[in-house]
Structure formats: structure tokens, C-alpha cells
Amino acid sequence: MNGSPTLALDLYQLTMAAGYFHAGRSKDIATCEMFIRRLPKTRRYLLAMGIERVLDYLLELRFSSEQIAALSKLPALRSAMTPDFCDYLSKFRFTGEVFAVEEGTVVFDNEPLVRVRAPIIEAQLIETYLLSVINHSTMIGSKASRIVRAAEGKRLIEFGTRRTHPDAAIDSARIACAVGFAGTSNVEAGVRFDLPVLGTAAHMWTMAHATEEEAFKNYFTVFPDSSTLLIDTYDTVRGAERAARVAGNKLRGVRIDSGDLGKVSVEVRKVLDQQGCKDAAVIVSGDLDEHSIAALVKSGAPIDSFGVGTELVTSGDAPRLSGVYKLVELERGAERMPVAKFSEGKSTLPSAHQVLRIYDEENRIARDIILLEREDSPTLAAGQRAVALLQCAISAGERKRPRRSLEEVRAHVALEHQTLPTELRSNEPFGPGETPFAVEVSSATARLVEELRLARAKEPT
Amino acid sequence: MNGSPTLALDLYQLTMAAGYFHAGRSKDIATCEMFIRRLPKTRRYLLAMGIERVLDYLLELRFSSEQIAALSKLPALRSAMTPDFCDYLSKFRFTGEVFAVEEGTVVFDNEPLVRVRAPIIEAQLIETYLLSVINHSTMIGSKASRIVRAAEGKRLIEFGTRRTHPDAAIDSARIACAVGFAGTSNVEAGVRFDLPVLGTAAHMWTMAHATEEEAFKNYFTVFPDSSTLLIDTYDTVRGAERAARVAGNKLRGVRIDSGDLGKVSVEVRKVLDQQGCKDAAVIVSGDLDEHSIAALVKSGAPIDSFGVGTELVTSGDAPRLSGVYKLVELERGAERMPVAKFSEGKSTLPSAHQVLRIYDEENRIARDIILLEREDSPTLAAGQRAVALLQCAISAGERKRPRRSLEEVRAHVALEHQTLPTELRSNEPFGPGETPFAVEVSSATARLVEELRLARAKEPT
Numbered sequence: 001m002n003g004s005p006t007l008a009l010d011l012y013q014l015t016m017a018a019g020y021f022h023a024g025r026s027k028d029i030a031t032c033e034m035f036i037r038r039l040p041k042t043r044r045y046l047l048a049m050g051i052e053r054v055l056d057y058l059l060e061l062r063f064s065s066e067q068i069a070a071l072s073k074l075p076a077l078r079s080a081m082t083p084d085f086c087d088y089l090s091k092f093r094f095t096g097e098v099f100a101v102e103e104g105t106v107v108f109d110n111e112p113l114v115r116v117r118a119p120i121i122e123a124q125l126i127e128t129y130l131l132s133v134i135n136h137s138t139m140i141g142s143k144a145s146r147i148v149r150a151a152e153g154k155r156l157i158e159f160g161t162r163r164t165h166p167d168a169a170i171d172s173a174r175i176a177c178a179v180g181f182a183g184t185s186n187v188e189a190g191v192r193f194d195l196p197v198l199g200t201a202a203h204m205w206t207m208a209h210a211t212e213e214e215a216f217k218n219y220f221t222v223f224p225d226s227s228t229l230l231i232d233t234y235d236t237v238r239g240a241e242r243a244a245r246v247a248g249n250k251l252r253g254v255r256i257d258s259g260d261l262g263k264v265s266v267e268v269r270k271v272l273d274q275q276g277c278k279d280a281a282v283i284v285s286g287d288l289d290e291h292s293i294a295a296l297v298k299s300g301a302p303i304d305s306f307g308v309g310t311e312l313v314t315s316g317d318a319p320r321l322s323g324v325y326k327l328v329e330l331e332r333g334a335e336r337m338p339v340a341k342f343s344e345g346k347s348t349l350p351s352a353h354q355v356l357r358i359y360d361e362e363n364r365i366a367r368d369i370i371l372l373e374r375e376d377s378p379t380l381a382a383g384q385r386a387v388a389l390l391q392c393a394i395s396a397g398e399r400k401r402p403r404r405s406l407e408e409v410r411a412h413v414a415l416e417h418q419t420l421p422t423e424l425r426s427n428e429p430f431g432p433g434e435t436p437f438a439v440e441v442s443s444a445t446a447r448l449v450e451e452l453r454l455a456r457a458k459e460p461t
Numbered sequence: 462m463n464g465s466p467t468l469a470l471d472l473y474q475l476t477m478a479a480g481y482f483h484a485g486r487s488k489d490i491a492t493c494e495m496f497i498r499r500l501p502k503t504r505r506y507l508l509a510m511g512i513e514r515v516l517d518y519l520l521e522l523r524f525s526s527e528q529i530a531a532l533s534k535l536p537a538l539r540s541a542m543t544p545d546f547c548d549y550l551s552k553f554r555f556t557g558e559v560f561a562v563e564e565g566t567v568v569f570d571n572e573p574l575v576r577v578r579a580p581i582i583e584a585q586l587i588e589t590y591l592l593s594v595i596n597h598s599t600m601i602g603s604k605a606s607r608i609v610r611a612a613e614g615k616r617l618i619e620f621g622t623r624r625t626h627p628d629a630a631i632d633s634a635r636i637a638c639a640v641g642f643a644g645t646s647n648v649e650a651g652v653r654f655d656l657p658v659l660g661t662a663a664h665m666w667t668m669a670h671a672t673e674e675e676a677f678k679n680y681f682t683v684f685p686d687s688s689t690l691l692i693d694t695y696d697t698v699r700g701a702e703r704a705a706r707v708a709g710n711k712l713r714g715v716r717i718d719s720g721d722l723g724k725v726s727v728e729v730r731k732v733l734d735q736q737g738c739k740d741a742a743v744i745v746s747g748d749l750d751e752h753s754i755a756a757l758v759k760s761g762a763p764i765d766s767f768g769v770g771t772e773l774v775t776s777g778d779a780p781r782l783s784g785v786y787k788l789v790e791l792e793r794g795a796e797r798m799p800v801a802k803f804s805e806g807k808s809t810l811p812s813a814h815q816v817l818r819i820y821d822e823e824n825r826i827a828r829d830i831i832l833l834e835r836e837d838s839p840t841l842a843a844g845q846r847a848v849a850l851l852q853c854a855i856s857a858g859e860r861k862r863p864r865r866s867l868e869e870v871r872a873h874v875a876l877e878h879q880t881l882p883t884e885l886r887s888n889e890p891f892g893p894g895e896t897p898f899a900v901e902v903s904s905a906t907a908r909l910v911e912e913l914r915l916a917r918a919k920e921p922t
Contacts, residue, residue, distance in 0.1 A: 007649035008627045011660030014648065015684065019666060023679040070652045076660060080683055124665060131623035132630060162592035163781050166469045167628035169593060187475065188468035191531045199472030199537060204585060205480060207788045207800045208491065218484040222541055223476060232804050234917055258804040310781050319780035320624050320771050327668045339668045343693050343719040456695055
């Protein structure tokens with residue numbers, strides 16, 4: 001988000017915050033966990049993204065006097081915006097503790113990605129923005145992960161700006177580069193996040209000239225060292241011949257944006273090689289996704305780079321994630337109470353949790369177990385190793401681990417991709433004979449669920 | 462977009478702009494048209510949105526000295542950022558002419574929504590942002606249109622912030638309200654665009670209390686005049702009983718977020734009526750879309766308001782639009798040349814166009830015809846009336862029609878909905894026996910396509 005994200009929340013976060021305040025509950029400590037309720041059918045795993053942005057948000061969250069004045073004018077809040085609550089908001093700081101997975105970690109359904117323990121108003125107010133950022137970023141990051149693996153090391157360029165909201169586009173470009181794309185066509189994203197800004201000529205340039213040859217000549221004159229010409233405006237093979245003739249061995253590349261990319265790229269490569277443009281790259285684009293890219297890579301088509309837009313920025317086959325943020329424990333004075341909800345199809349796991357990931361001898365993910373925070377680890381088989389995914393990121397309102405750079409996230413993602421077992425590497429939905437990866441819930445957690453359910457049933461009607 | 466949108470574009474807009482500049486083509490006049498190439502299979506029509514925002518952008522577009530400095534540092538632009546081109550950018554203003562459909566107009570594939578005639582660099586630079594805004598806004602507006610029609614006048618509240626990018630969420634809330642939603646839970650959207658900000662209590666509030674009854678009491682104490690209680694945390698019917706007991710006839714409403722909403726709402730209404738809460742509204746939420754809302758409305762379920770989130774802000778059944786922006790005519794000195802591209806599956810219609818909409822006697826849409834700009838209208842049948850959809854919005858860089866307010870757009874959308882013929886009112890995809898609405902292309906336009914195709918074939922290889 002570009003401006004202040006303070007008011008980018010659902011009204012009820014503020015009504016509840018005011019409610020806790022006026023009910024004398026400000027000192028209660030809440031523990032909340034964020035998790036993805038269900039994986040989309042077209043995803044075998046997700047790549048958690050947006051964590052670093054949420055940590056920044058928590059540390060920077062303030063209410064300006066203008067924002068407090070704006071809230072005081074909302075009819076739904078009027079009765080709650082007393083001078084003492086306004087004063088509370090004006091001094092607001094996030095003072096809590098956050099445990100979170102590393103940016104770019106492989107994750108599954110139901111396991112917490114973020115655990116927040118803070119005074120209840122703080123834990124409440126941050127819900128909407130936290131979910132918005134992690135749901136969107138993880139959706140894009142997960143799609144990018146599939147595309148990066150499908151490209152098998154070939155160069156990927158993010159081209160999606162025109163197909164999504166302008167601000168979502170800028171963040172999607174950043175996420176794509178963090179996951180493994182080589183660059184983006186989005187100039188603002190490049191300038192803001194120091195990403196390689198890449199591009200080629202476009203159809204309009206060619207159409208604005210009387211002939212394709214003249215268009216290529218004029219482009220080459222202005223960009224003698226970086227001419228990547230778009231050759232499919234009229235006839236792609238002829239376009240390749242013209243590009244080679246105009247730029248000779250200084251031609252950096254050609255882009256093909258239509259037709260049978262596998263077949264045409266072979267013809268184009270042949271033309272380029274015959275005309276001495278051996279160093280010119282072949283770039284293809286046009287509604288590419290992980291499936292079409294994988295097919296092109298497997299076919300051996302002589303393609304050097306893929307431009308990917310629409311399918312990345314919209315995550316078309318899984319355009320939303322069901323991430324939620326739920327209260328799991330409440331501390332009032334010395335009392336510590338695990339809590340859960342039992343709404344139909346929307347129940348939650350009580351108490352604070354850790355996620356233990358167990359790797360096999362080949363460093364592949366073998367099991368994920370949701371444990372109670374203070375529960376002992378299970379016994380491991382020979383050769384296995386266990387890692388706690390939730391690590392302290394903020395304590396007493398201060399960062400406890402340095403902000404990860406884009407390069408660090410990129411390196412982490414590359415390692416994460418290597419930990420995927422064979423059954424999670426396919427980009428196809430699970431077939432009839434296959435079972436999705438099942439995150440385990442420790443028996444201590446399951447027992448606690450049953451205890452709470454029994455206690456709740458005894459509540460007077 | 463929150464910050465300056467100037468650099469929210471694809472790199473190639475800038476390389477081409479520099480190219481036109483250095484090739485001495487700055488004075489050429491380009492006409493470009495924006496249209497949606499294909500309707501998604503799940504859409505019978507679209508509702509054009511984002512037009513007003515694009516007009517604002519055109520009139521405000523400037524390059525700051527910081528932005529020009531940032532561009533000069535990009536490797537891909539370095540050879541082009543000469544002092545004279547930097548000077549050109551520093552003085553940049555949009556000086557052209559724009560014809561556009563009204564915000565909130567029903568539109569179909571292939572017909573221009575926006576036509577821009579401007580010096581070629583201006584016409585080129587604006588492509589990315591224009592497409593990003595109109596593609597996203599029209600996608601959300603079209604989904605909102607379906608939901609509004611399905612609700613048949615029942616109250617709709619936008620709840621989607623957590624399921625999309627934070628900035629996209631704010632714009633989606635605005636668009637939903639422009640199309641007919643009563644309000645949004647997004648506080649920033651409400652404050653920024655003066656929309657009603659609405660909400661209810663939430664699960665966390667209830668879970669933060671030892672009993673549901675205590676939770677309801679505390680909420681009611683702080684919000685005695687506006688308590689809408691969420692009653693499904695543990696047992697919905699018991700929750701309704703408790704809410705009625707706590708708030709009595711001051712209860713504003715209850716929300717149900719899980720279970721069989723049709724069935725449960727009947728039981729809840731009965732409890733509320735029996736306990737004297739006749740004025741309390743029943744609000745339902747939980748992954749609602751136009752289909753589930755239509756089913757609930759048709760069932761006669763006693764529901765007053767629908768909270769709609771995920772499905773609206775992600776347009777889950779059609780998560781992208783294929784809007785494109787294409788050069789259709791070029792003027793160099795006294796010469797005026799229609800242009801087109803013939804790429805496989807991506808060809809365009811040459812020359813500047815108007816869209817004529819013909820209404821039948823009952824004021825329903827009968828035909829849409831894409832005409833050459835200066836072509837005569839076809840003869841109308843008795844009782845028909847024709848309207849030119851593209852109207853002048855900007856001339857010589859100045860607004861020629863006032864900015865439409867949210868209320869004006871809302872009124873226009875309501876009228877547009879009435880013009881939908883029966884076959885376009887269904888929210889189901891077209892069945893085997895049905896044919897999608899076909900926009901006609903005038904024979905003069907079709908002849909021009911063939912002339913250009915023949916001329917292009919004669920270009921030397």
C-alpha cells in the first residue's frame with residue numbers, strides 16, 4: 001500500500017477495539033494465529049509471501065490526528081470515540097510479539113503462518129491488513145513458484161501490469177522477482193524495489209510506421225545496444241528476417257506474442273542463426289502459464305525467455321486464498337485460556353501453536369505437525385531432521401530478525417523448492433489416486449479441542 | 462493508485478516514446494482505441510468502470526524531476542534519456558482528445574470503450590495505466606452488477622478487503638457502492654470516497670469473552686444504538702435467543718456467517734419475532750455470490766442484507782479481462798492512415814470508430830454496431846432509437862463533461878440494468894442453444910480491413 005495503511009481495515013476491528021477499551025479489557029493479552037483454511041484444488045502447496053510487509057506494518061502502525069478525526073465522524077463509531085479512546089489511539093504502538101514463517105516458505109492448509117501475542121486491541125486491529133497482504137502476496141507468490149519451477153531455469157519476465165489493479169501490479173512484480181523472475185516491465189516496481197526493468201518493442205511501434213522494416217530501423221537507431229524487436233505484427237518469420245537484416249549481429253533479441261510459439265520459435269531461431277544473429281534471444285509471450293511454459297520447455301523449443309503477465313498477476317486458476325486470523329488464547333491477569341470457535345465448517349484449533357516440519361534423509365518435506373507451543377517434539381526416524389517453522393520476528397514491539405532482502409528471499413525460495421517431495425512437484429491438480437499432503441495435528445491439540453467443545457456445550461442457553 | 466501513477470507503466474511505453482521523439486515523430490497524431498477482446502465465458506455483458514479515474518489520470522499526468530532522474534538511471538533507457546528528451550518529459554501534458562462511454566455503461570466485446578486522439582507520444586505513454594484501471598474496475602463492476610441484480614433490491618454490504626490487495630480492496634469498495642451496494646466495511650474507502658461504512662460484531666469479540674451472553678452485553682453497552690451481533694460462533698439459534706434477550710427491541714440486527722443460511726435465517730427470524738425484536742435485521746455472509754444470493758432471495762428466506770466479500774473482490778468466476786488498447790489511425794502532416802494488426806487471433810479494426818447502440822420499443826438493447834467515426838447511422842426500425850456510446854470527455858487536454866459523482870454513476874447503472882434484454886439478464890453462462898450478444902461491425906469497417914490486409918501483403922519481404 002502506498003499511503004498510510006492505518007484505516008485499511010474493516011470497521012469491526014475498530015468497534016471491537018473500542019469495545020475492549022470501554023469494557024476495561026485493554027490489558028487482556030490475546031494470541032491469534034493466521035492460517036490458510038483450505039488449499040485451492042489447483043495448489044499442492046503455497047509459498048508464504050507478504051510476511052515482511054506485515055512486520056513493517058506492525059512496527060509503523062500509528063493513528064494520525066486527521067485519522068482519529070475522520071473516525072470520530074463515522075456514525076457507527078460515534079458513541080465509542082470518547083476523549084480517552086481517542087487518546088489511546090493517538091498513542092497507539094504495536095507492543096506485542098510475533099512469530100512467523102520466513103518469507104518464501106512452502107506452507108500448507110491449517111498451519112499457522114503468523115502467530116501474534118499482544119494486548120487484545122493491538123491483536124485485533126491488525127487483522128484486516130495482515131490478511132489482505134498475506135492472502136494476496138501468497139496467492140501471487142504461489143503462482144510464481146509454479147511458473148518458476150516450470151521454466152526450469154529459463155528466464156522469466158513479469159509483464160502483467162495491465163491485467164490487474166495498478167498497485168497490485170507493482171507488488172506482484174516485486175513478488176515475482178523475489179520468487180525467481182529475472183525482472184519486470186513495470187517501471188515503478190523497478191524504481192521502487194530496485195528490480196531489473198525489462199522490455200521489448202511493441203506492436204504499436206511497428207504499426208506507427210509505414211513498413212515493419214522502417215519500424216525496426218528507427219528502433220535500432222535509438223537503442224543500438226538493446227534492441228529486442230517484436231516480430232509478429234504481420235508475419236512472424238518475415239519479421240525475423242527483417243529484424244536480422246536491420247540489426248545484424250547487434251540484435252539483442254526478438255519477441256513472438258502470437259501463434260504456435262513452439263513451432264514458430266523453431267523457424268525464427270533458424271532464420272536468426274542463418275543470418276548471423278546467434279546471440280539474439282528468442283522471447284515469447286501471450287497468456288502463458290506454468291502449463292504452457294512446461295510444454296514449451298519439454299518440447300525443446302529454442303526459447304530463451306518467457307514473458308508472463310495475466311496468469312501470474314491474476315492467479316487465474318486459484319484467484320483467492322482463504323487465509324483467516326483467529327483468536328486461540330486469551331490471558332486475563334494470571335489466567336490463561338485456550339479458545340476456539342465451532343461454527344459449522346469453520347472451527348479453529350485452540351491455544352498457541354508451533355509448526356514442526358520434518359525432513360527426510362534427502363532433505364525433502366516428510367511431515368508437518370501442528371503442536372501446542374510448549375509440546376515436546378515427536379521422536380524422529382533415523383536420518384530425519386525437524387525444524388520449527390514459526391520463528392520470533394518481533395518481540396515487545398521490536399524486530400528480532402533483520403528484514404530479509406529480495407536476494408535473501410530469492411535464495412530461500414530456491415532452497416524451499418528443493419525440499420518439495422516428488423508428489424508436490426507436479427503442477428497438475430491431485431488425481432483420483434492421489435492424496436493431498438496432510439498436515440498433522442498433535443494429539444495434545446486434538447484433546448484440547450474436545451475439552452473445549454464439552455465445556456462450551458455446558459454454557460447456559 | 463495512491464501515489465503518483467506516472468511510472469506505473471510498462472517500460473516499452475517509455476522506449477517507444479523516446480523512439481518517436483528521436484525519430485522526429487513527436488508531431489504525429491495517433492488515434493488509439495481501448496476494447497475488451499473477448500467476454501469471459503461467464504459474462505453476458507460487462508459494466509464499464511474506471512473511465513472517470515482514467516480521465517483524471519490523463520489530466521494530471523506529469524513527470525517530476527525525481528522521476529526523470531530515476532528513468533535516466535535505468536539501463537534500458539540510458540541511450541534515450543538525452544537532455545532534449547528529459548526536457549520534453551518535464552513539460553509533458555496530455556493535450557489530446559478523448560471519447561469514452563459513460564462510467565457504468567453496459568458494454569460488450571470488441572467495441573471501443575475509450576478512443577484517444579493525441580500526439581503519438583501522449584497516446585502511447587498512457588496505455589498501461591489506462592488498461593490496468595479499466596480492466597480491473599470493469600471486472601469488479603461487472604461482478605458487482607450481477608450481484609446487485611441477483612439481490613433484487615435487498616441490501617448489499619461490501620466485506621472483501623481481506624481477500625484482495627489492500628489498494629485493490631479500497632477501489633473495489635468504491636466500485637461496489639457505485640454499482641449499487643449500500644456500503645462497505647472498508648474504513649479507508651469510506652473516509653476517502655464518502656461511502657457508508659458498515660459492520661457488525663465479529664467472532665473474535667465473542668471468543669474473547671467467557672460466554673456469548675457476556676460478549677453480547679458488553680457490545681451492547683458500548684454500541685446501544687447500533688448493535689448488530691454475530692450469532693453463529695457456537696450455536697446460531699441459541700445465539701439469536703441470547704442476542705434478543707440482551708438487546709431487546711433495541712437490537713439492530715444479527716449476522717449469520719455459517720451453516721445453511723436459508724434454513725437458519727428462518728429459525729433466527731422466528732426467535733427474533735417471538736422475543737419482540739421485529740425491527741432487528743438478519744444479515745448473512747460467508748462466500749456469497751450472485752448464484753447463492755439469487756437462490757436465497759427466490760427461496761423467500763427472511764434475509765434483509767447480504768455481506769459479500771471474496772467473490773466480489775476477486776471476481777472468482779472471471780478473474781481477468783482481456784482489455785487492449787490499439788493504434789487504429791495515424792496522422793502525419795496532412796496524411797491520415799488507418800492502421801491494423803493481423804497477428805494470429807489478435808487482429809484489430811482500422812480507423813477511428815463510434816459505437817451505436819440501438820434500443821427497441823421497450824428501451825432494451827437491440828443491437829450494437831461498430832461504425833467508422835464519420836459513417837452514417839443505419840436506418841432504424843419503427844420505435845427504435847440509437848445512441849452514440851462514445852462521447853467527448855476531454856478535448857485539447859481539458860475536461861468536456863463534468864466528473865460523474867458516485868450518485869450519478871449509481872443512477873446511470875440502475876438505468877443501464879433496465880436496458881438489458883431478457884437473454885442478458887441471466888447470470889448463467891450461455892447454454893448450448895443460446896448465442897452470445899454479437900456486436901456488429903459496419904460493412905464500411907469490414908471493407909477497410911480487407912483493403913489494409915491486401916496492402917500489407919504487398920510489403921517487400
